[in-house]
Amino acid sequence: MEQETTEPAKRIKLSATSECYANAILTDEYMQELPRAVVYLSELENKRQISCVMQELSKMLPMEKMGLQHLKRVRQQDIILCKVNDLSGQSIREYLATVGLSENTILILCKNLREQEVPSTAPLLRWQYENAQKYWPCKFHPDKYIESLHSGSIFNEKDRTFHTKITEILFEISSKLEENKPCGICIDPRNNAIVAAASSRITISPVMHCPMVLVDYVARTQGGGAWQKELTQEFGNLDGNSDKEMEENSILSGIPTSYLELLRNDKRFTDVQIGAEPIRCKTTVEEMVQNQQSSNMDNLAKYGPYLCTGYDLYLSQEPCLMCAMALVHSRARRVYFLNRSSNGALVTRLKLHSVKELNHHYEVFECKKHDCSNNTNCS
Numbered sequence: 001m002e003q004e005t006t007e008p009a010k011r012i013k014l015s016a017t018s019e020c021y022a023n024a025i026l027t028d029e030y031m032q033e034l035p036r037a038v039v040y041l042s043e044l045e046n047k048r049q050i051s052c053v054m055q056e057l058s059k060m061l062p063m064e065k066m067g068l069q070h071l072k073r074v075r076q077q078d079i080i081l082c083k084v085n086d087l088s089g090q091s092i093r094e095y096l097a098t099v100g101l102s103e104n105t106i107l108i109l110c111k112n113l114r115e116q117e118v119p120s121t122a123p124l125l126r127w128q129y130e131n132a133q134k135y136w137p138c139k140f141h142p143d144k145y146i147e148s149l150h151s152g153s154i155f156n157e158k159d160r161t162f163h164t165k166i167t168e169i170l171f172e173i174s175s176k177l178e179e180n181k182p183c184g185i186c187i188d189p190r191n192n193a194i195v196a197a198a199s200s201r202i203t204i205s206p207v208m209h210c211p212m213v214l215v216d217y218v219a220r221t222q223g224g225g226a227w228q229k230e231l232t233q234e235f236g237n238l239d240g241n242s243d244k245e246m247e248e249n250s251i252l253s254g255i256p257t258s259y260l261e262l263l264r265n266d267k268r269f270t271d272v273q274i275g276a277e278p279i280r281c282k283t284t285v286e287e288m289v290q291n292q293q294s295s296n297m298d299n300l301a302k303y304g305p306y307l308c309t310g311y312d313l314y315l316s317q318e319p320c321l322m323c324a325m326a327l328v329h330s331r332a333r334r335v336y337f338l339n340r341s342s343n344g345a346l347v348t349r350l351k352l353h354s355v356k357e358l359n360h361h362y363e364v365f366e367c368k369k370h371d372c373s374n375n376t377n378c379s
C-alpha cells in the first residue's frame with residue numbers, strides 16, 4: 001500500500017467570498033452512458049399485424065427472458081424480436097422456429113428485418129433516460145434521491161453555508177496549527193456538532209494518516225481509541241473534578257486542545273457546536289427498546305454513536321485506500337473531501353464506494369469552491 005506523500009499538503013485556497021459546493025461522486029453506473037445491444041427488428045406492414053404477432057412473441061420470446069424488460073417492445077410498426085447475439089450461429093428464421101413461433105408468424109416477422117442498437121440496461125437517471133430514448137423507447141422509474149445527488153439539489157443554501165464553514169475551519173487548523181498537513185473533521189449531522197478533529201501524524205507512525213487519526217479520536221469520545229499512548233500530548237487533562245466536568249471532558253475528548261482554543265477564540269466559529277453525544281448507559285437503551293420508543297429510530301438515534309455510524313467526515317485530502325477502507329469499517333455516513341490525492345481511493349485511483357461486495361457504503365462528495373469574485377458576467 002502506498003504511503004501518503006510527506007510533502008506538505010496543497011494549500012487550500014479559501015476566501016471570504018468563496019462558497020463551497022459539494023458534488024456527489026456517484027458510482028460509474030450513474031455517470032456513464034447505458035451499454036447497448038443489437039437486436040433484430042421487424043417492420044410490420046400495418047399496425048393490425050402487431051396484435052397478431054404479439055401474443056406469440058410475448059409468450060415464446062418475452063422481453064424479460066432477454067433482459068430487455070426496460071424497453072418498450074413496439075415503436076410504431078417496428079417490433080423487437082430478439083438480441084442478435086442470442087442466435088448462436090442459427091439464422092433468424094431457424095431461431096424463431098426453435099423458440100416455438102408458428103410458421104405463419106415467422107413469415108410475417110421475417111418480411112422486413114433489420115438490426116438496431118438499443119440500450120441493454122435500464123436507465124437510472126433522467127439524463128440516461130433522455131439519451132436512451134434516442135435509440136429506443138424506454139421505461140423509466142426515477143429515483144428522486146439519487147437524482148438530487150446528481151443535480152446537487154440535495155443541499156440547500158444552509159447546507160452550503162455549513163460546508164463552507166467547516167472547510168474554513170479545516171483551513172485554519174491546517175495552516176495555523178498543522179503546517180499545512182492534511183486535516184479532517186468529524187461531524188454529527190443531527191446537530192451539526194464537531195465530534196472530533198485531527199491531522200496527519202505520519203511523523204509518529206507511517207499508518208497515522210489523517211483519517212486514521214480522526215477515526216481514533218472519534219473512538220475516544222466513545223471510551224475507546226487505540227493510540228491513547230502515542231497521541232497524548234495534544235490533549236489536556238481530561239479528568240474532571242466533578243461528574244459534570246468529567247462528562248464535559250469526555251464529549252470533547254476527540255478534539256485536541258489547541259483546536260478547541262482556535263474554535264473558541266475565532267469569532268467566525270463561535271456559532272459552531274462542539275462535542276460528541278455523551279456515552280449512553282446500557283440501561284437507557286434497554287428501557288427505550290422496551291418502551292418501544294425506538295421503532296421509528298435509526299441505529300444512531302437508538303444506540304448512540306458506534307464509531308462513525310451516522311457521522312459525516314470532512315477531509316482536506318481525498319483518502320487513500322487504507323483510509324477509505326478504515327472509513328468503511330467505521331461506518332461513516334458521508335465523506336467530503338477538498339483536494340484530490342494522487343493515491344486517492346474515492347475518485348482518483350478507484351471509487352471504493354462502488355465496490356458492491358463491501359458490507360457498508362458511504363456517500364462521497366468533492367467540495368469545490370464557487371468564487372463569487374470570479375464573475376464572468378459583464379455588468
Ligand SMILES: [Zn+2]
Nearest residue numbers: 209319320323
Ligand atoms: Zn491515507
